[in-house]
Amino acid sequence: MDDLTRLANGVVWPGFLGGDVPRWLEDELRSGLAGVVYFAQNLHGDTAALSARIHAIAPHALIGIDEEGGSVTRLETGTGSTVPSAAQLGMLDDVDATQDTAAEIARRCAAVGVDVVLAPVADVNTDPRNPVIGTRAFGSDTAVVSRHVAAAVRGIQGAGIAACAKHYPGHGDTHTDSHHDLPRVDATAEEMAQTHLPPFSAAVQAGVRAIMTAHIAVPAWGETPATLNPAVLGMLRDEGFDGVIVTDALDMAAIRETVGIGGGAVRALAAGADLLCVGNPTNPGPAMLPDQDERDFRAARDAIVAALRSGELSRERVEEAAARVARMAEDLASSRGDRQGGALNAESIVRRAIAVQGELPAYADLPTDVIDVRRPSSLAVDSAAGHVASTLAAGGRVVRLDAETADDAAVADIAVGASRQRSILLVDRLDESSAQRAVASAIAGAAPDTAIVNVGVPGDGIPGAAVLDLAAASLIAAQVARRMLTGN
Numbered sequence: 479m480d481d482l483t484r485l486a487n488g489v490v491w492p493g494f495l496g497g498d499v500p501r502w503l504e505d506e507l508r509s510g511l512a513g514v515v516y517f518a519q520n521l522h523g524d525t526a527a528l529s530a531r532i533h534a535i536a537p538h539a540l541i542g543i544d545e546e547g548g549s550v551t552r553l554e555t556g557t558g559s560t561v562p563s564a565a566q567l568g569m570l571d572d573v574d575a576t577q578d579t580a581a582e583i584a585r586r587c588a589a590v591g592v593d594v595v596l597a598p599v600a601d602v603n604t605d606p607r608n609p610v611i612g613t614r615a616f617g618s619d620t621a622v623v624s625r626h627v628a629a630a631v632r633g634i635q636g637a638g639i640a641a642c643a644k645h646y647p648g649h650g651d652t653h654t655d656s657h658h659d660l661p662r663v664d665a666t667a668e669e670m671a672q673t674h675l676p677p678f679s680a681a682v683q684a685g686v687r688a689i690m691t692a693h694i695a696v697p698a699w700g701e702t703p704a705t706l707n708p709a710v711l712g713m714l715r716d717e718g719f720d721g722v723i724v725t726d727a728l729d730m731a732a733i734r735e736t737v738g739i740g741g742g743a744v745r746a747l748a749a750g751a752d753l754l755c756v757g758n759p760t761n762p763g764p765a766m767l768p769d770q771d772e773r774d775f776r777a778a779r780d781a782i783v784a785a786l787r788s789g790e791l792s793r794e795r796v797e798e799a800a801a802r803v804a805r806m807a808e809d810l811a812s813s814r815g816d817r818q819g820g821a822l823n824a825e826s827i828v829r830r831a832i833a834v835q836g837e838l839p840a841y842a843d844l845p846t847d848v849i850d851v852r853r854p855s856s857l858a859v860d861s862a863a864g865h866v867a868s869t870l871a872a873g874g875r876v877v878r879l880d881a882e883t884a885d886d887a888a889v890a891d892i893a894v895g896a897s898r899q900r901s902i903l904l905v906d907r908l909d910e911s912s913a914q915r916a917v918a919s920a921i922a923g924a925a926p927d928t929a930i931v932n933v934g935v936p937g938d939g940i941p942g943a944a945v946l947d948l949a950a951a952s953l954i955a956a957q958v959a960r961r962m963l964t965g966n
Contacts, residue, residue, distance in 0.1 A: 513540030529591020558953030568616030580633025645692035648674025727757030740781025906934035
């Protein structure tokens, strides 16, 4: 392998298919690949053994994972998260609880050989319609988000692994999912500076090792997506951040469908990014090819090599990026045996965070029908996870209704059913423009003793109804809600 290819490998961070190290990945790890990012589809076996295998091949390989707690988990995808969400922690506003929760997340990740936790989310969720951030954020108040981001960074890194705050310069004021399109944030530069940048400054001041970019366009700083925009990434350096700038996944539509994975890789490096997250090779769904992981990796790596050879990309810029990645990798490799974490009373934190609007009705501790009108899960957030509905139902029926497409007759039928059979209504969006709110109002009118469980961003209540604002589609939130409803 020539030196340019090895150099390019040092800034690429791919996903891969399956629960073992494929041959192509082993070859690239031996040739200087920066490491890998785990996704749920990698973690059905012995994850600690998988990590040990990767580190045996390449001791300085960085293993990263999206493990945020609440609605976003990779380690507990099959069952649902058992730690509080960022939104719950922000609602509680207890920075010690946030630091303890982050330390517990880090402890669990370190136990399976992970080096970098792709958290905390530092976005300020100012748009309640946001389909991709929502309860992943600590809230909509800049000061609250800032202090909890700093606490989370301290908790994660105090356990001996790296935190990666995301998504710079702030993905909270969007109503488009960058997995599917390029969101546009029409805030002024002053509004961005006052509302969305301070949590990242707080992360930098707390010593965060890495910061992930957002695939968003902020016209105040130009039409180029932030990941590819040197003016935006330059602001991070001006802030004094000398850690690793990580891109969000290059296989997301905001990049893949505009400049492509390869073009995105080259332009991100040129803009100042250091480590290129390629993404989850299962994202194409039925269109996924058997070698999708290797194809996506090579699209990024080979484009970098070609750009280096043509002079489009300077060698000095890539060497600078690779050196930052290597420094972080060396530091983390030397601390793997010293990683620790403390005990966490997650149930107590979640119980303190859950808010109740209205008078909570009492349910018998028996199987209960659940009417589930939540939005479908996205590539980033398993918001419609089945474990929430099944935990609330405790053996009862779960009835799905698409609030966006249901006609008046379908909603009326559901409401009549709720009036005849005691039910729980499960929602994830109750803002004024939401179709779920109309369904909730209809059911509350027909069956006022129906509890409404909201796993999304808390909003205004429903007149005449009790609403439990869980602020997470997690197993532990559903368990606590069920106990609150049944008095246990």
